[in-house]
Amino acid sequence: MGREATCQARVGDESAEVKALLESTELILRGAIKRRYAIAALAQVQATAGELRFEANGEAVALALGDTESQRWATKIATPPPSxxxxxxxxxxxxxxxxxxxxxxxxxxxxxxxxxxxxxxxxxxxxxxxxxxxxxxxxxxxxxxxxxxx
Structure with a gap:
């Protein structure tokens, strides 16, 4: 997959700028908020109002990627990797x-x-x-x- 963006993130009650990396099996947040989410563990993935929103590990997450990028990321997450x-x-x-x-x-x-x-x-x-x-x-x-x- 290999997508990367610097963006504002909300994870639960925390909010900060992060570097978000979308890899083939996980979504990684680096910076003030550090998290690793398995793609398979992401639930309720949607692109809304310029944000990629999902739930994982009991946390609500929103990444402010912009309309186009949040839709691209949501599509990539929803598309299973090739066999x-x-x-x-x-x-x-x-x-x-x-x-x-x-x-x-x-x-x-x-x-x-x-x-x-x-x-x-x-x-x-x-x-x-x-x-x-x-x-x-x-x-x-x-x-x-x-x-x-x-």
């Missing part, structure tokens, strides 16, 4: 040929329904490498794969 499958560009319509052993739960889930044993039918190749020896073996295996369209 690993989306980031990798794999899925049933974009199958992946896998080199190496997949034992990571997130990668296993991302590849569910996207794996193919036919390298020529693959949209991409996913290589799992954990050592120099595995890298050498993977490079050799990759070199032997068919390259359709080239």
């Amino acid at each position: 690993l499958a989306s980031k990798l560009g794999v899925g049933p319509a974009q199958p992946a040929f896998v080199l190496g052993r997949v034992d990571d739960a997130a990668l296993t889930e991302a590849l569910r329904g996207a794996r193919t044993d036919d390298a020529a039918a693959a949209h991409s190749v996913v290589a799992v490498v954990r050592s120099d020896a595995e890298l050498a073996a993977t490079l050799e295996a990759h070199a032997a794969l068919p390259c359709p369209g080239l």
Whole structure:
């Protein structure tokens, strides 16, 4: 996400200028008021009267970001991050040929329904490498794969 703004903040009964950072998993306030809020813990998020307003950890929070920015921040908070499958560009319509052993739960889930044993039918190749020896073996295996369209 990576949004950042210096703004007036109200957190409960406190009010002060802060640097607000909107990261992928949390919203951070730095300055006179210091807080870290997990994005998943933000409730009642809305952009109203130039402020981003929400509740988290039992506190009412308002950040004076202006009309446009508060709406952008609210939209970013409400939009779930892309899945690993989306980031990798794999899925049933974009199958992946896998080199190496997949034992990571997130990668296993991302590849569910996207794996193919036919390298020529693959949209991409996913290589799992954990050592120099595995890298050498993977490079050799990759070199032997068919390259359709080239």
